[in-house]
Amino acid sequence: MTIYLVRHAKAGRRGEFDGPDWLRPLVANGQAQARCLLDQMKRAKFGAILSSPYVRCMETVVPLASDHRLSVIPVDPLAEGAPLDDILDLLREYSVDGAVMCSHGDVIPMVLEYLQHRGTNLGPDPRCEKGSTWIIEGDVDGVATARYVAPPIFERS
Numbered sequence: 342m343t344i345y346l347v348r349h350a351k352a353g354r355r356g357e358f359d360g361p362d363w364l365r366p367l368v369a370n371g372q373a374q375a376r377c378l379l380d381q382m383k384r385a386k387f388g389a390i391l392s393s394p395y396v397r398c399m400e401t402v403v404p405l406a407s408d409h410r411l412s413v414i415p416v417d418p419l420a421e422g423a424p425l426d427d428i429l430d431l432l433r434e435y436s437v438d439g440a441v442m443c444s445h446g447d448v449i450p451m452v453l454e455y456l457q458h459r460g461t462n463l464g465p466d467p468r469c470e471k472g473s474t475w476i477i478e479g480d481v482d483g484v485a486t487a488r489y490v491a492p493p494i495f496e497r498s
Contacts, residue, residue: 342436343478345385346452347443350374350472350492352397363395363420374472375401377493379408381474388438391431393419398443401472405441419444425451432481449475453487460484 351371358365367375382405390406392398394415406413418427419442428448435442449469456477457463461484469475472492479485 342480343386343439343476344432344435344481345382345387345439345441346449346475346477347378347401347441348446348449348469348471348473348492349393349395349398349401349443352471366396367400371397371472372400374493376404377472378402378405378474381490382441385441387440389414389435389440390443391416391419391435391440392443393417393421393445393448395420395445398445402441402443419448421445421447423448425455428452429455429481432477436481446471456481456485456487461487463487464489 350367351374352365352367355362355365390402390411391414392402394417398419399413399415402413416431417423418431428451446469453463453467453469453475459482468489470492474490476488476490477485
């Protein structure tokens with residue numbers, strides 16, 4: 342299996358958005374980061390694109406979905422505050438065909454910690470920056486390999 346676990350691209354600050362947090366969109370630099378996924382995933386093989394239903398996550402993977410002629414499937418197990426067991430079930434479900442999964446800064450570290458406890462080497466300083474990707478290959482319940490791809494950096498957020 343190959344799962345591409347993407348943290349949503351840059352969105353405006355939570356406290357500065359006038360509306361429900363799940364509707365907070367990407368800022369201009371976040372939109373540019375989302376477009377950079379096209380080059381990053383040019384040779385990637387996956388059968389589905391799943392996302393937290395939060396707007397900032399959906400907007401992060403829409404360009405990729407369009408480029409691959411796939412729909413983005415919104416799923417609650419990738420939303421903020423989702424329980425680890427639900428996320429792991431989702432990873433197992435898509436382990437055969439592979440998938441891109443876009444989520445949040447609380448969910449992804451939880452998955453990484455689980456993998457690390459199962460023996461996966463995450464390197465000396467595992468990160469989860471906005472717009473970054475973890476490429477996870479192997480058995481989620483065994484020892485997988487994980488590689489971090491840093492986000493593209495732009496001057497202003």
